[in-house]
Amino acid sequence: MIDNISWLAVYPEIVLLVMGCVIALVDLGVASSRRTATYVLTVLTLGVVAALEALYATSGNTFYGWGNMVVSDAMGNWLKCFAALAMIATLVYGRPYAADRDMLRGGELFTLAIFATLGMFVMISANNFLVIYLGLELLTLSSYALVALRRDHEASVEAAMKYFVLGAMASGFLLYGMSMLYGATGSLDIGEVFKAINAGQIRHQVLVFGLVFIVAGLAFKMGAVPFHMWIPDVYHGAPTAVTLIIGGAPKLAAFAVTIRLLVDGLLPLAIDWQQMLAVLAIGSLFVGNVMGVMQSNLKRMLAYSTISHMGFMLLGLMSGVVNGQVDAATAGNAYSSAMFYVVTYVLTALPAFGVIVLLAREGFESEEIDDFAGLNQRSPLYAGVMAVCLFSLAGIPPLVGFYAKLSVLQALVASGSGFNIALAVYAVIMSLIGAFYYLRVVKVMYFDQPLTASTVAAPMDVRMVLTFNGALVLVLGLLPGGLMALCTDAIVRALAS
Amino acid sequence: MGLLSFAIWTPIAFGCMLLLMGREEDVKAVRWLALIGALAGLAVTLPLYTGFEVGTAAMQFVEKAPWIGRFNVFYHLGVDGLSFWFVPLTAFITVIVVIASWQNITERVNQYMGAFLILSGLMIGVFSALDGLLFYVFFEATLIPMYLIIGIWGGPNKIYAAFKFFLYTLLGSLLTLIAIIYLYIQSGGSFDIQAWHQLPLSSTAQTLVFFAFFAAFAVKVPMWPVHTWLPDVHVEAPTGGSAVLAAIMLKLGAYGFLRFSMPIAPDAAREWAWLIIGLSLTAVIYVGLVAMVQKDMKKLVAYSSVAHMGFVTLGFFIFNDLGVSGGIVQMIAHGFVSGAMFLCIGVLYDRVHSREIAAYGGVVNTMPKFGAFALLFFMANCGLPGTAGFVGEWMVILAAVKFNFWTGLAAATALIWGAAYSLWMFKRVYLGAPGNANVRALKDINGREFLVLGLLAVATLYMGIYPKPFTDVMDASVAQLLQHVAQSKLH
Numbered sequence: 009m010i011d012n013i014s015w016l017a018v019y020p021e022i023v024l025l026v027m028g029c030v031i032a033l034v035d036l037g038v039a040s041s042r043r044t045a046t047y048v049l050t051v052l053t054l055g056v057v058a059a060l061e062a063l064y065a066t067s068g069n070t071f072y073g074w075g076n077m078v079v080s081d082a083m084g085n086w087l088k089c090f091a092a093l094a095m096i097a098t099l100v101y102g103r104p105y106a107a108d109r110d111m112l113r114g115g116e117l118f119t120l121a122i123f124a125t126l127g128m129f130v131m132i133s134a135n136n137f138l139v140i141y142l143g144l145e146l147l148t149l150s151s152y153a154l155v156a157l158r159r160d161h162e163a164s165v166e167a168a169m170k171y172f173v174l175g176a177m178a179s180g181f182l183l184y185g186m187s188m189l190y191g192a193t194g195s196l197d198i199g200e201v202f203k204a205i206n207a208g209q210i211r212h213q214v215l216v217f218g219l220v221f222i223v224a225g226l227a228f229k230m231g232a233v234p235f236h237m238w239i240p241d242v243y244h245g246a247p248t249a250v251t252l253i254i255g256g257a258p259k260l261a262a263f264a265v266t267i268r269l270l271v272d273g274l275l276p277l278a279i280d281w282q283q284m285l286a287v288l289a290i291g292s293l294f295v296g297n298v299m300g301v302m303q304s305n306l307k308r309m310l311a312y313s314t315i316s317h318m319g320f321m322l323l324g325l326m327s328g329v330v331n332g333q334v335d336a337a338t339a340g341n342a343y344s345s346a347m348f349y350v351v352t353y354v355l356t357a358l359p360a361f362g363v364i365v366l367l368a369r370e371g372f373e374s375e376e377i378d379d380f381a382g383l384n385q386r387s388p389l390y391a392g393v394m395a396v397c398l399f400s401l402a403g404i405p406p407l408v409g410f411y412a413k414l415s416v417l418q419a420l421v422a423s424g425s426g427f428n429i430a431l432a433v434y435a436v437i438m439s440l441i442g443a444f445y446y447l448r449v450v451k452v453m454y455f456d457q458p459l460t461a462s463t464v465a466a467p468m469d470v471r472m473v474l475t476f477n478g479a480l481v482l483v484l485g486l487l488p489g490g491l492m493a494l495c496t497d498a499i500v501r502a503l504a505s
Numbered sequence: 506m507g508l509l510s511f512a513i514w515t516p517i518a519f520g521c522m523l524l525l526m527g528r529e530e531d532v533k534a535v536r537w538l539a540l541i542g543a544l545a546g547l548a549v550t551l552p553l554y555t556g557f558e559v560g561t562a563a564m565q566f567v568e569k570a571p572w573i574g575r576f577n578v579f580y581h582l583g584v585d586g587l588s589f590w591f592v593p594l595t596a597f598i599t600v601i602v603v604i605a606s607w608q609n610i611t612e613r614v615n616q617y618m619g620a621f622l623i624l625s626g627l628m629i630g631v632f633s634a635l636d637g638l639l640f641y642v643f644f645e646a647t648l649i650p651m652y653l654i655i656g657i658w659g660g661p662n663k664i665y666a667a668f669k670f671f672l673y674t675l676l677g678s679l680l681t682l683i684a685i686i687y688l689y690i691q692s693g694g695s696f697d698i699q700a701w702h703q704l705p706l707s708s709t710a711q712t713l714v715f716f717a718f719f720a721a722f723a724v725k726v727p728m729w730p731v732h733t734w735l736p737d738v739h740v741e742a743p744t745g746g747s748a749v750l751a752a753i754m755l756k757l758g759a760y761g762f763l764r765f766s767m768p769i770a771p772d773a774a775r776e777w778a779w780l781i782i783g784l785s786l787t788a789v790i791y792v793g794l795v796a797m798v799q800k801d802m803k804k805l806v807a808y809s810s811v812a813h814m815g816f817v818t819l820g821f822f823i824f825n826d827l828g829v830s831g832g833i834v835q836m837i838a839h840g841f842v843s844g845a846m847f848l849c850i851g852v853l854y855d856r857v858h859s860r861e862i863a864a865y866g867g868v869v870n871t872m873p874k875f876g877a878f879a880l881l882f883f884m885a886n887c888g889l890p891g892t893a894g895f896v897g898e899w900m901v902i903l904a905a906v907k908f909n910f911w912t913g914l915a916a917a918t919a920l921i922w923g924a925a926y927s928l929w930m931f932k933r934v935y936l937g938a939p940g941n942a943n944v945r946a947l948k949d950i951n952g953r954e955f956l957v958l959g960l961l962a963v964a965t966l967y968m969g970i971y972p973k974p975f976t977d978v979m980d981a982s983v984a985q986l987l988q989h990v991a992q993s994k995l996h
Contacts, residue, residue: 344575384657388616392524399649404675405642411573414638414682418576421686432686436679443675447652447668455656455664489573496575 017073028122035115058092083502094257101362102249124150128261167245182225188218233291243311278329285326292319297442324416344499345415382458393478402446407485516546520622539618547596562985581636586982599625620650658743666741677724684717715773725758729788739807744851752844788815793922820901823908831900838893866940871947887924893968
């Protein structure tokens with residue numbers, strides 16, 4: 009029986025669920041091909057949910073609901089708030105593109121976006137293996153459908169197939185690992201699993217066996233090497249507006265799940281998963297940065313860049329435990345650096361994809377790097393936003409991406425192990441290689457002559473959000489203290505509970 | 506906000522304003538706004554000069570405010586005798602560059618001027634940062650405007666040069682970043698540079714830190730053999746870019762040696778001094794010879810820059826006050842002289858569109874006023890007494906002779922090479938009968954160019970004839986630095 013229902017913990021999810029259904033119904037009555045009513049309603053819903061989460065987060069309470077199935081803590085609240093905001097930005101950038109390609113005909117884009125957000129929310133606040141799985145499936149099923157939204161477009165359909173097959177396999181891995189742990193510990197509750205493992209009664213081999221599958225499943229979802237193969241194809245094949253959706257907010261959910269599973273649940277096995285994360289990170293940094301250099305398609309390049317950034321984030325996650333000794337300060341430092349990394353990554357990747365979406369005129373997918381030639385002469389504002397994002401992704405100060413890299417490197421060096429310091433040096437060298445391909449895009453935008461003289465026009469909402477988003481990358485670079493403190497605080501409180 | 510903050514943010518604010526101006530804006534308005542911004546930037550550095558207290562090694566005009574709480578980073582600014590002169594120098598060179606680029610940049614003027622003003626503020630930030638991370642942020646941020654300046658307004662091979670510049674310097678800086686993080690952790694969570702100076706470090710740690718910093722600063726100076734990016738970049742960069750690069754940006758690296766390498770790792774600095782001295786002498790002699798055979802004027806001056814910066818590092822690492830002060834004086838003097846040399850090349854390039862030495866000859870016949878200025882700067886470049894170039898070189902050579910006779914002798918040969926390549930180039934470009942029709946059609950410099958070169962000429966002569974104000978300021982700080990470096994951190 010479920011005692012302690014505590015509806016408060018799930019209000020935002022309920023809002024999303026109800027509004028998802030309402031929007032689907034309202035959409036039936038909307039005739040306009042641009043779906044303005046549905047769009048406004050969706051954005052408003054997400055805005056309300058984001059505000060609600062921010063309110064929860066600032067109140068700072070941690071409480072459990074639904075018989076410990078879900079948890080509402082500062083980390084989760086902030087991540088959900090950011091995910092909702094990221095989704096708003098995504099929809100604002102993506103709508104004109106989708107409208108031009110007749111993807112708004114049925115209004116599914118918005119309903120699916122709401123349900124994907126709901127999936128993320130469930131993942132982020134889950135305190136139980138099954139709930140994590142439910143959230144994950146809700147998110148990924150919505151994403152499969154989104155990728156296939158252009159039914160008549162061959163590349164999209166192929167990408168959706170790949171995504172579905174590999175995604176289902178990853179879910180299988182994860183589920184299998186969870187069932188192993190359930191068998192070993194007798195519980196699906198993350199807290200109970202932790203206690204059972206900590207008690208030390210269970211055979212190590214069984215646990216590690218389950219752990220391997222869980223990490224592999226997570227790596228698949230995150231796109232870490234060697235489970236990264238789907239990322240470039242799916243990012244490339246999906247309609248750009250959808251690439252935005254799968255490349256943005258879900259990273260926050262993936263981070264939350266990793267923390268919940270590995271840190272909240274399996275911390276006693278840290279010495280085991282640490283090694284796995286290190287291998288994933290080393291591979292991701294290498295493949296992401298080296299393969300990225302060879303791409304001529306901007307979406308593929310950003311896909312590889314995602315892989316490398318996930319590798320960097322994993323470095324932060326794995327540096328929290330030193331020699332199997334769990335120390336609250338070190339762990340808080342490391343996990344908050346990873347959280348800061350992933351939040352700023354999403355913040356920076358969104359406008360980068362946003363500019364690609366913006367440039368894609370009807371019937372012409374502007375996604376080759378050469379399509380950006382001379383953008384500065386055509387539209388200095390958008391070129392500026394893109395340049396800021398690219399320099400930030402490359403980790404050049406004073407942009408926010410630099411502090412993200414700095415905090416992860418700091419966590420690595422602070423852990424004091426020689427191996428971690430070597431990893432820091434390795435990561436630095438890899439980011440130098442990465443800097444090359446970001447610079448190349450800047451070069452194309454600023455140094456090359458434009459192929460057309462047409463300027464880039466954008467609706468008012470796109471222009472405003474894009475400018476604001478790009479400015480945020482710069483402003484948070486000048487004053488990163490607030491966001492950093494927020495991440496630290498959230499992680500510290502999440503670990504304390 | 507203190508004076509230093511104004512010195513940093515005034516040009517940046519004007520630069521941002523320029524960037525925000527649309528393309529439809531009048532080019533004239535853009536230029537005037539840039540000039541006002543540069544002059545305002547210079548004006549706010551002037552109170553620094555009158556307010557600076559000579560005779561103390563303490564940091565002055567200190568500002569300190571929390572910046573990033575989580576890492577204990579402070580917005581911490583201040584100048585002492587080592588860094589003081591570079592603040593007004595940067596602002597001064599920015600004014601010069603804005604005036605010098607007045608007419609020869611016609612494309613995307615607002616972005617060009619904006620980039621220079623922002624660059625100016627960032628470089629002043631490097632010279633006044635007392636927080637390790639703040640320093641790094643300013644140091645790295647300068648790459649972005651410079652990359653764009655080279656890449657957008659540069660010559661035919663500009664893209665190669667822009668990438669080479671960016672990636673070379675970024676690689677060096679990233680290793681430095683690791684060292685900065687290491688020091689942060691060693692010091693128990695502080696980015697305060699002055700606290701790092703007091704940090705006890707083991708011999709191995711010092712060596713590693715020293716070389717991690719060396720990676721960034723040696724590339725930036727640039728020291729032989731990591732200097733190869735400089736000639737490529739100079740050749741491709743627009744005139745203003747070359748002038749700022751030579752006059753200020755190279756000094757960021759040399760300044761880093763003074764502020765980080767020597768005081769933080771004094772034992773390693775002394776232990777490896779032979780290496781730096783060796784590389785510096787190689788730069789002075791070998792690169793001096795390389796300069797002599799160049800056919801491209803900009804390349805020649807670029808190699809001559811490497812040789813002159815060799816004097817700076819040589820002066821620093823022989824560890825006596827004359828050497829260190831000489832190095833700093835040489836940095837300032839090179840700022841005036843090399844900036845002026847590149848602007849002279851720019852004057853010719855604007856008219857003939859060639860940087861080949863062979864494309865000229867007898868320029869002085871058609872451009873007598875310009876020839877007179879050029880002669881002065883060439884003389885300063887080869888260290889003629891009475892010009893700025895003489896003071897620093899003379900101090901360094903004197904210090905080197907004190908340190909070791911043969912080192913001094915080797916360094917002194919630089920005067921010969923300097924004279925040889927400078928005068929030979931002067932002869933080939935300026936003297937004799939007009940070489941070709943292009944030269945015969947040349948018009949002498951206009952009032953604007955006269956103003957630019959005149960200002961630099963005054964500075965060069967003033968510093969050469971009466972260097973006391975320059976050296977007075979740095980004496981106490983240099984003495985304190987050397988005293989600090991002389992004490993071993995190993996016990």
